[in-house]
């Protein structure tokens with residue numbers, strides 16, 4: 001169920017050059033959020049910027065009623081967001097969208113592939129997988145960005161005990177190259193079954209998805225489309241999905257409510 005609330009900002013701090021975290025009091029959203037869900041944020045009533053924007057839930061703590069959001073301050077919306085201070089409120093609608101469905105099989109290798117601001121929902125997923133006391137499976141994270149200042153949540157993934165490999169296009173941290181170089185190696189090295197979960201820019205998701213489909217590896221992708229309404233109304237977020245019940249063989253699905261998480265083998269890339 002989605003809620004529209006005015007959420008007080010409890011804390012707001014800078015984590016590195018461009019990365020910020022906001023902690024919000026949002027009990028209903030904290031209670032119901034699942035990894036992959038997002039909230040639509042509007043930060044003042046002047047409607048400037050005019051539309052809400054989607055941000056993934058990074059941390060959700062039902063006990064304290066708090067959620068947190070991680071973002072990179074780079075454009076008009078996020079630079080405005082950066083100026084908000086504790087005590088002010090943000091208008092939130094959420095939790096929205098579907099969620100990752102981690103495999104519950106024993107001894108499966110979970111490989112999480114994050115690109116830039118795709119890391120927050122994957123951290124939530126990693127925390128959930130790691131919290132299962134009956135399934136001590138391998139969790140590996142490949143966290144990529146153009147340069148080290150744009151890598152997100154690197155320390156948190158390590159603190160969870162996940163195996164973390166970073167990639168940067170310029171080699172400033174970790175492997176110089178792209179996440180799929182490392183994913184190829186990991187899939188080749190794997191001994192048993194693997195499940196891949198990924199969130200990041202569309203070209204990255206496409207390469208991750210195609211690699212997994214070729215190798216017959218189960219793969220869930222959280223797409224980052226523009227989401228003008230986030231509520232299933234405007235059709236501004238559609239992706240082409242295979243649909244055998246349709247005579248064309250495909251249908252447009254709304255990534256804000258039918259997604260944002262889709263199976264890699266059902267997406268038709270254009």
Ligand SMILES: Cc1cc2nc3c(=O)[nH]c(=O)nc-3n(C[C@H](O)[C@H](O)[C@H](O)COP(=O)(O)OP(=O)(O)OC[C@H]3O[C@@H](n4cnc5c(N)ncnc54)[C@H](O)[C@@H]3O)c2cc1C
Pocket residue numbers: 038049051052053054055056057069070071072073074075076077078079117120121223224225226227228229260
């Ligand atoms: C499901 C989902 C989860 C996301 N989670 C995160 C997250 O956890 N952290 C994070 O940092 N980013 C996240 N994003 C991306 C984030 O919503 C956008 O990057 C952010 O709104 C862009 O803000 P900006 O200040 O960088 O750019 P801006 O300068 O404000 O916008 C860049 C360009 O995009 C256009 N645009 C972008 N979104 C919209 C929209 N909704 N309506 C109209 N125009 C739009 C603007 O007109 C402009 O041309 C997520 C996106 C999706 C789809």
Ligand code: FES
Pocket residue numbers: 226227228229230231232233234235236237238254255256257
């Ligand atoms: S964002 Fe409007 S229908 Fe999905």
